[in-house]
Amino acid sequence: MQRIFTRRKLLIILALVINVLQTTLCDISVSTNDLAIQLDKNDSFILYVRNHTSLPSLIVFDVQHTDIVRVSSSSINITNPNENYNITVEAIGAGHSEIVVNDTSSETNLKNAYVRVTVNKIPELDTFSLVIGWIYFVAWSISFYPQIYINFKRRSVVGLNFDFLALNLVGFTLYGIFNLGLYFIPEIKDEYSERYPRGLNPVQVNDIVFAVHAAAATIITIVQCFFYERSDQRISITARVILGLFGLFLFISIILAGTDVIHWLDFLYYCSYVKLTITLIKYIPQAYMNYKRKSTVGWSIGNIFLDFTGGILSMLQMIVNSYNYDDWVSIFGDPTKFGLGLFSVVFDIFFIIQHYVLYRHTSYDEQS
Known part of the structure; x- marks a missing residue:
């Protein structure tokens, strides 16, 4: 009994010492x-x-x-x-x-x-940059609806490439996983803080809203493909192989993260890398399909104009910020984000040329 009381006293004294040290540190x-x-x-x-x-x-x-x-x-x-x-x-x-x-x-x-x-350099440019950011956020967010509307109006998805839809869904889902994980999961937020002690969390609420909304809008478009006329369109073998490789890569990454070989934060970064890769290739199937059909019927040009607007304003915001903070390295030293925006804009221009120049006098529906 005496030893039990002695241990309790030692624990109390130790707690008091720790408390004193904490208050005097x-x-x-x-x-x-x-x-x-x-x-x-x-x-x-x-x-x-x-x-x-x-x-x-x-x-x-x-x-x-x-x-x-x-x-x-x-x-x-x-x-x-x-x-x-x-x-x-x-x-x-x-x-x-x-x-x-x-x-x-x-x-x-x-x-x-x-x-x-x-x-x-100029405080007003910060306000201008903020306005640009919200405009391209809105433009990109509503860019999904012209395609949904044209599908509904035609009761058909003929002309809309299924590879593009599949890649888009996977890309935005992974983007959503990255944003949700880094914003809501305490363990991953702690990992980020340990890796970048004085860094700000790069994920904002609007990033989460955009990713979740984009994935949901893509799902709605995919559901339309099950109810509306689609002819013999299906996901190509090439796209299935690519998506399979992405899936294998992420499955291995999950196992490595689950066995503590890599951090879960690294897994989220891998998701973002796959999303970036998808952004680079997702427009190619639709552009090739338009070329084969010699028509853009079924592919919404409204979607392209909104995507083009968002891409131009996104790059403009980067240029404005680079000038205002004399930070041109963010563009030329690490050109990934700017390059992806430019790549999307180039494809949008190509789609506009297909629609208004190359195939403006053709109608796939009439020819078939």
């Missing part, structure tokens, strides 16, 4: 982790120092890009255990930078001691 934080400043202007943040016992101490500000921002003081001598310091940040160049706080004391919590700084 020095904590350095900032009033905000994000600052947006116009070029040649300045702003400030407050540095909070709490329970600093190793005095005197030196706090140093490590600026990621000294040609973009400058702080009012490169270091501060701490002589008071609890103090607030107003730090001025001057914007001397457009772009993105980060200010990290370092302390000579090893017993300091610096988890939130950083500031991400964005410096723009």
Whole structure:
């Protein structure tokens, strides 16, 4: 009985010691982790120092890009255990930078001691970019409905390529899985935070809405294929092989993630890579089908105009942001997103040429 009481006392004492250590551990934080400043202007943040016992101490500000921002003081001598310091940040160049706080004391919590700084040339361009973003979001979102309407009006899906539909459904489903996983699943969000400690979650609510809506609209179109006239159209062997390879790749990835060989975050990235690949190839079957039929009857040109509008505005937004933040590397250094947008626009132009130039005097329905 005496040993049980002794153990309880030790546990209580240990808990008290841990609690004391937690309350006395020095904590350095900032009033905000994000600052947006116009070029040649300045702003400030407050540095909070709490329970600093190793005095005197030196706090140093490590600026990621000294040609973009400058702080009012490169270091501060701490002589008071609890103090607030107003730090001025001057914007001397457009772009993105980060200010990290370092302390000579090893017993300091610096988890939130950083500031991400964005410096723009013209603040109004941010508003313009936001408006562009919402316009192309709406354009892409409603681009599915002209095809649904034309199918309903004709009571036929003849002319709509089934390979395109299959690839589209898989692509948007994987895009939805990526967005939902990274936005809602705590374990994956924690993995992302560990991998990119000061990075922002790239998935926004509108990304989720778009992906889920796109998949649902594609499913509606596929359901139409079961009820309306479709002639002898079916998914080609080539498309089935491609989708089978994608499925095998993702199945192996799931096994690897389930056995902890890779992280689940990596699996989501693999889903996004497959989606990007599908975006590159999904228009080819429809373009080839139009060429074989020498007709675009059954393929909605309204869908193409809306997709073209969304693609142009998406690239315009990237150009505006690159100019405003002097960040042309995001386009030319990592051209994937811009290249995919450009690729889609090129195909849209090709479809417009097919519809209004090459096959404008032909009607597959009349010829068949």
